[in-house]
Amino acid sequence: MVNKERYHSDPEYRERKLAEHRDWQRRNIERVREHNRRYRERHREEIKARRKAKYASDPELRRRVRERARKWALENPERYRENMRIGSRAYYLRNRDLVVSRLAIKRAREQVIDRLGARCECCGETIREFLTIDHRNRDGGEHRRKFHNKPYQIYMSILREGCPTDKYQVLCMNCNFATRYGEPCPHAKHELERLALMVKT
Ligand SMILES: [Zn+2]
Numbered sequence: 155m156v157n158k159e160r161y162h163s164d165p166e167y168r169e170r171k172l173a174e175h176r177d178w179q180r181r182n183i184e185r186v187r188e189h190n191r192r193y194r195e196r197h198r199e200e201i202k203a204r205r206k207a208k209y210a211s212d213p214e215l216r217r218r219v220r221e222r223a224r225k226w227a228l229e230n231p232e233r234y235r236e237n238m239r240i241g242s243r244a245y246y247l248r249n250r251d252l253v254v255s256r257l258a259i260k261r262a263r264e265q266v267i268d269r270l271g272a273r274c275e276c277c278g279e280t281i282r283e284f285l286t287i288d289h290r291n292r293d294g295g296e297h298r299r300k301f302h303n304k305p306y307q308i309y310m311s312i313l314r315e316g317c318p319t320d321k322y323q324v325l326c327m328n329c330n331f332a333t334r335y336g337e338p339c340p341h342a343k344h345e346l347e348r349l350a351l352m353v354k355t
């Protein structure tokens with residue numbers, strides 16, 4: 155048993171106890187290994203996070219890791235190539251939208267706009283550069299979050315749904331912006347004023 159108080163106050167006692175402990179570990183190497191393995195298993199996420207933080211904050215460690223990786227790649231060219239192949243697939247899956255070309259994103263967007271009539275539902279604007287896709291039920295934020303703000307995924311999900319017009323509509327930038335907090339578009343007010351004038355004259 156270790157006397158805690160003495161352990162902290164008596165360096166000689168501490169040294170002796172540590173030596174005893176190391177000796178015990180040497181004699182029970184299998185138990186120690188098993189214990190460490192279980193510890194790592196239980197604290198896997200913690201350990202990972204700690205390592206990540208250390209890697210991010212320690213340039214010297216980053217340099218050593220890169221150096222070791224470079225050396226390993228030179229010594230294991232076949233396995234290195236295989237890992238790169240698997241890695242680029244994993245990268246693709248993680249960052250699909252970065253990899254999806256701008257052209258593909260534009261095409262998906264154009265398809266949605268066409269299916270929704272390609273014309274501002276409020277003011278009739280048809281110049282494509284001005285057109286946006288509006289979430290009628292004001293759940294655009296939620297929709298974007300669901301697809302991690304990846305435009306291609308968002309457009310494709312709308313296409314998969316079949317572009318239902320009760321959920322989505324085309325609005326021009328002006329009309330979309332003016333109605334973003336749920337208030338009616340100023341166009342509606344101006345239209346009423348115009349009608350009122352027509353009645354008077
Ligand atoms: Zn408009």
Ligand SMILES: [Zn+2]
Pocket residue numbers: 276277328329339340341342
């Ligand atoms: Zn409008």
